[in-house]
Amino acid sequence: MTTRHLGMDWLRIGAFGLLILYHIGMYFVPWGWHVKIDPVIDWVAIPMRATNSWRLPLLFLVSGYASAALFAKLGGGGAFVRSRSARLLIPLAFGIVVVIPPQPWIELMVQHGYRGGFVHFWTQDYFRFGALDGIILPTWQHLWFVVYLWVYTLLAAGVMVWFPETLRARLADGAARLLKGWRMLTVPLAGWLLIYALFPEHDETHALVDDGPSHLHYLIPFAIGWLLRVRPELFAAVARCWRAGLAIAIAAFAFVSWVEWNWPGKIPAPDWVGIPFDVARLVQGWAMIVALVGIADRFWNREHRWRTTLAEAVFPFYIVHQTIIVVAGWLLLRAEVTALPSFLTLVSVTVAGCWLFYAIGRSIGWLRPLIGLQRR
Template identity: 75%
Template sequence: MNSTRHYGMDWLRIGAFALLILYHIGMYFVPWGWHVKIAEPLDWVTIPMLATNGWRLALLFLVSGYASAALFAKLGGSGAFARSRSARLLVPLAFGIIFIIPPQPWIELVGQHGYSHGFLHFWTRDYFRFGALDGIILPTWQHLWFVVYLWVYTMFAALLLALIPEPARMKFTSIAAGALRGWRMLVAPLVLWVLIYVLFPTHDETHALFDDGPSHLHYLVPFFVGWLLRVRPALFETVARYWKVALLLALLAFVPVAWIEWTWPGNMVAPDWVFPPYHLARLVNGWMTIVALLGIADRWWNRDHPKRAMLAEAVFPFYIIHQTIIVVVGWYLLRANVAALPSFLILLAATVTGCWLFYWIGRSIGWLRPLIGLQRQ
């Protein structure tokens, strides 16, 4: 591993979180279940949503694995690495669960379950019940499940790094990197994903940690690949050779996904024979898109910019606050019966403005910084 910073991975992380915000805005308009929905959902919005659905979260875990490997090398030990990750992830997680998340389940309960009490009553009397209310487990981490999973994966990595001697780690990473060189970069992770699907074909992600084993296996694959990209940067040479092929395969694989969704839109139930090719095509589309994006980031985005450091720092605060803004603003748009296009524009403007205000205010107040995921000054 060398100490040269790969700016392309920073831009990939920034872009992935920006896409996540757009995706959650889109959840207001699609017929899929969510905390708050427009009165008349739009079936066609599912097509662009599905274009990112197979890879956006896996990409986040990949860039997180890359960043985790860089941090471990910087800190020089498993204990320091575990303490650093716990402070940066668990503190804003607790802050988010207590103060940022509560409006989301309250709006869902009021809008979809007939909950009759106001927000303050809900927050002080019902939210911290540590049990279910109309099927919703409270308190909840909602979209911050990613932080929970990432912390678990980094603690798992810290434990392995503490238990395995360095010579054995070096040998293992060399073998693993060899398994990803050449065309195997396209095939090996995809084979693991397909195997997980074959073993657990009916599993749906729960984001509840303890009953989500197949999802953990699925996300650990890109997390480990991201780690390998940092400790064996020569793998970027393989990415450079094959990303165009991956991009073509990703586009071809999305064709059956889009056709199936268009043929059986919204909540229409498709025949049983549709599901295996649909999920397999999504897996191919997902991994090939990730390889293609890695190639694009390595080829064109591996350069610094005056705004890069600020944007990279702002990503975590944006992530913490964005969904609550979307749900709250969407709730008022729904009650005002605002049409789809103005709703989208208002949601986009309000979310971007709210995220920037949350970041700018939080970073200027010393005691708030660790609560919103920033380092102490």
């Protein structure tokens, strides 16, 4: 594929935008997080579940697509690895050292009674390379996605370099045949269900080395995203089944919502609910991804004057957004601001803060690589 698929650009922009909105929701939902409104709001779990099962796999799918496009553009494994490493590892290091530290500091104060100021925490405790009240420091927090993506791109580069071109072509052709037609909807989902059957008790750790089932779960959409770039005929398979995928995702989400409504917050659900709930989330997740790719291909594959700016801005937004949310949420908690004003404030402050971070970073040459932008 030689032309840029603008629909996949818009899908990437939308996926990162939803991720930011999701993390704002984490301030209100009963699930554990760095800082929470008091009291938490049980029903917020239902709209959170609307994206919970597919938002991250979708990010890995669009990242796989973009990685394949970049590999084709650079024309070699060495150039690809250097480019990906610079664009991912430099902002990762900057994020760990500069952007992330307010998050564990606030969590330690709010949930563990830590009394040190931020400067003391950053200079004396943050770089301990060990645990402080059960929190491993330093930490990459939400930037775990960057770490995983870098590892997956190394794996992809290894395949592209070490496998002969004829073998790579056969593998891509075979995978395209396997995903042809309705199998685009069923085969990846079967893979997810198999991973769940083999590791039913696994919870994501985001620690890289002990997160094997999660890697298997995310490598499937990453590989399919890569295949969509190198075998664009797969978009025909998506076009065939995305409407059915949307209907299936809505039906699965209806069951997930029913469970959340009947057993909200910390109320335990009956044992029989566990497996159907998990399976419904997996079905919802992959079916919705297929539906969104189909919608992007059918309706969003067009230019707009904001596309280039937004496509460039989403990575800097991603780097800084959670720290803004945590800091603003902590200040709102201390001021005892109620739910609706807190939500409106978090949305406004996060959007404004992200734009400011991006605008400053993109205008200063030496800052650009630190926030994930190319040098001029």
